[in-house]
Amino acid sequence: GDSVTQMEGPVTLSEEAFLTINCTYTATGYPSLFWYVQYPGEGLQLLLKATKADDKGSNKGFEATYRKETTSFHLEKGSVQVSDSAVYFCALLLPPGSSYKLIFGSGTRLLVRP
């Protein structure tokens, strides 16, 4: 069925390190793809999105490219900060023929050390 798979965490990095969080998906049709971030004690916030193949979403130094051929949407950041410590969720929105479900991965916890 339709699903999102994320790399397991926690991911622990030093400040200014390069970040990659892998996300792959299985879906019928052509979904829209999203990364959300959840800071401690808060709800989820949209980080970036891409709505069609080869689109690149970017925000706050984070980037992800919609790769249809590999069904992936990996999140990257060139230099992480302590304030980036949070849980990151990859998600897909299924197209109308598949009921518009918004499905999330299991989340990846990122811990950035000073």
Place this chain on the structure above:
Amino acid sequence: DSGVTQTPKHLITATGQRVTLRCSPRSGDLSVYWYQQSLDQGLQFLIQYYNGEERAKGNILERFSAQQFPDLHSELNLSSLELGDSALYFCASSDGTMNTEAFFGQGTRLTVV
């Protein structure tokens, strides 16, 4: 502030009881999603409504039900509560179209004792 309001923020209740969680979507949004987030687990999709009608159903237990009212607010009803139902319950809203993101409320933390 996402514009999505969930009440109450915290709820403590006993096993076997019934509770109602409430969600007010962002102004103009027609679609409401409900999710359950348990400890060490991701977001489990429960159910989605669009303009008062059920649009999609996920892993929602038969003891749980939801509805969306004409003013577009939504309620999630949880009955015959069990200890394992303790979790964060999130509501999200969107305009319901293909390329737009959902906006999340702060969640309701339910503790069943």
